[in-house]
Amino acid sequence: MDPRLQDALDRWDCRDPQALAGDAGARQYFRVRHPHLGTALVVLYPPAPEPGRADDAYYDFRALQAYLDPVIRVATIIQHHDESRTMLMEDLGDETLERRLMVHPEEEKHWVNIVALQLASWVGLLTEGAPSRAFFMLRSFDEAKLQFEWDYCRTNFFQDFLQKDPPRWLDRLMEDIHRGLEPRARFLAHRDFHVRNLMVQGDRLVTLDFQDARKGAATYDLASILFDGYWDWSEEARAILVGRVREELGWSETLLWEELNLSALQRNFKALGTFGHQLVHKKKAYFAPAIPRTLRHIIGHFQRIHHGEGALQAENWLRLAERRLMER
Incomplete structure (x- = not known):
């Protein structure tokens, strides 16, 4: 067992780690039993980048999570340990939007309207409210x-x-x-906005994997999910996505x-x-x-x-x- 994982289990009184598939990045995810929450996730981040490099996914995630949370639903960081670069996070389950739509295609219109509202938030409120000197507004495409x-x-x-x-x-x-x-590149973009980075929790969507957010074209996230590598939207759903972003931009x-x-x-x-x-x-x-x-x-x-x-x-x-x- 990775010594950092064992250290996290001991520190946060968790047990029974089960490795999860994770994403395309270098982070490792483990579902664990928690004495009060039932289950939670332990996330192991890769080593710190070389000195002088601005991007650090571990700290970027924490800073962006705090900025996004009042506007869109994101996973809660329950505990963190900076020295070992580990986090204990809310367990959102396994139901991505991709899986939900595969089982319940009749719900497409419901979910696409929520996705469209999120897209509007990225190019609207989240861009307009971002501090000009925030790290995610200082890096761009x-x-x-x-x-x-x-x-x-x-x-x-x-x-x-x-x-x-x-x-x-x-x-x-x-x-x-x-x-x-x-x-x-004048708008805040999630940078990896697709149906595997949106988790279904009840009637809400929770957004994941946003630590690489940066300034991009207004249509960057729209292109990412409209032409998703993991899902084919109906023409009606595509029209909703395009129309909502166009309305927000006034284009x-x-x-x-x-x-x-x-x-x-x-x-x-x-x-x-x-x-x-x-x-x-x-x-x-x-x-x-x-x-x-x-x-x-x-x-x-x-x-x-x-x-x-x-x-x-x-x-x-x-x-x-x-x-x-x-x-x-």
Whole structure:
């Protein structure tokens, strides 16, 4: 047993740790028996980053949790121990929004309205109320960050998973997209807003995994969940998501989609990098179905902007990806 886990069990009088699947990050999660709460989660964070690096997921999570909690529902930190970088957190159960919708598809309209309200809060109240010097408002999706994410996709999805390089025209297109998105990074974005990071608790949604929040385009989180790698929304649900964000921003439909097309391509290629890394290097089959779904989203993006070569290439990547998945 990890000495930090044993230390946490002893410190908080917990027992019977059961490892959970966790997320794509380096955090480790354990469901434990608690003497008063029934169950809780012990979260082990990775070692502190090198001195001088601004981002630290452990402290970022705690600071953002305090900022978000009055506006949207987030998990409660019950105890924390800074020296060992461990937390005892509220156990929200196992019902993600993805699982809820799979079992109760008839509830889609109910849940999508709640999701839409959350999206409006991120681009509205949470952006407007954020202190200008808050760490999450001092980091943004600038060209360097966007290029890092594209390079991650090139390596982990194209080279390691598909075993081929992307075409040169795609590199040039992504550079254009990055230049178009950087000056739009004025809104607080969750940065990983999808149905596996939303937990169902009664009739409410609880938001997880927000410690990487930063300034981004107004449509970043909308693109993330509208074109989710884990879920296909109905057309009615998509209209609700788009309409609520557009209403909050006061934008025309043309203006919204002009930006949303850029955000969608950037976000979905970034997600493919994550999925490729999880499959190839972490051996996590849990992410496999997300690759074909995300590629189908990308085909749609290219078709929407009338990029015929992109749509044809994405169809080829989809066929190749399906072969790679069968080989695995």
